[in-house]
Amino acid sequence: MSEIDPRALRNAFGTFMTGVTVVTAQDADGHPIGFTANSFTSVSLDPPLVLVCLANSSSNYTAFEQARGFAVNVLAEDQKDVSNSFARPVEDRFAAVEWRKGPEGSPVFEGVSAWFDCSMHNRVEAGDHLILIGRVEAFETSPAPGLGYARGAYVTAAAEAEALSQGAKLIVSALIEHEGKVLLMGNDQGKLTLPETCVGKEGASAALARLIAETGVAAEPGFIYSVFEDEAREHQHISFLCQSAGGTPAKGVFTPLTQSTLMDIADAAVCTMLERFASESRMGNFGVYYGNQTRGQVRAVGTGGSSS
Structure with a gap:
């Protein structure tokens, strides 16, 4: 795995307005899992760390808690249907999007503004959420503008x-x-x-x-x-x-x-x-x-x- 360029990663973090992301991983049987999140947080550039929060009530809690890593997919503004699919109890959420395994193994989506494929760096229990801290092992960006969400509506x-x-x-x-x-x-x-x-x-x-x-x-x-x-x-x-x-x-x-x-x-x-x-x-x-x-x-x- 090649080293992450801190400047390129910083630009990737900074360019995308806080928006809708889908966090993905593989469960213990190798099946893809994922959920829609409001946003994610850049924690550190050296080492390159990001975090997402998962509700304790989530049906994906155990799978993500045990996962070796996760990916953050920053949705483009034409991917509202993808956001909706991963926010609801849909039988096959991944049917709504073209995807592949990222370099670190978690599902990354086609047509997104950016994706960040991470190894699991740490897990922290925090009240009614589990904080997942990932180390960015690979990422990719595109010129596609991101999909925002505010006051109950997409922006x-x-x-x-x-x-x-x-x-x-x-x-x-x-x-x-x-x-x-x-x-x-x-x-x-x-x-x-x-x-x-x-x-x-x-x-x-x-x-x-x-x-x-x-x-x-x-x-x-x-x-x-x-x-x-x-x-x-x-x-x-x-x-x-x-x-x-x-x-x-x-x-x-x-x-x-x-x-x-x-x-x-x-x-x-x-x-x-x-x-x-x-x-x-x-x-x-x-x-x-x-x-x-x-x-x-x-x-x-x-x-x-x-x-x-």
Whole structure:
């Protein structure tokens, strides 16, 4: 088993908004088992540890308590049916998804935002839950945006954008990241900007998809990273944090966020946002900004949660 790259793992942890995951393992007879969880928590990068919580009342309690490891599958926003199947007493939950054994042996799903295949590091009894701490032995990520869940309903990036765009003069930008670099474009004044576009009758999600397609890179909308009112230009600005699978951009260049690069950013509010992104990328701990172009607050994207 090859060693885990801490930087790549940190980026994987930080990029995916707290959302719906399915935790899987094999029982004593080698049969796949799994349950839907609200989220999982990154515990440590050295060694690479994550944890999930399993209710003592779960029918899978004994099997997971005795398992040699588990996998965490971060569902994509088009996998609501998978979430529902693993949250209910379905006879064959795994019929709802394409899966295979991961490098460490636990089931990992196709089409997810990410999966983390773990060996069992520790088990801790905590009240009415069992805490499972796993050591990440292998992981894989994709540009697919994750499926969120809040206040009893599923939340997707597209739904968030449409809700925010109602009745607003809206500009959407894409903060597209690949291997620690951000896609930046030049403007007529020789300054740098993020890819951005005005939203018309097509709606925010369609405008964002068009914007990403015009860059020529393989990327999909991630979570909303910043929302602010630009009072000077009288519009609302929404920026999405997106992961790119790479490729040569048709427009712009993937650029490291050095101090000299930041000094060349045309918009002061976007410069401040990119400074925050550079700092949060180093820590692997992201937040969402709400406010105007000069002041606001950053709400942490939490990674806590439990399952039943």
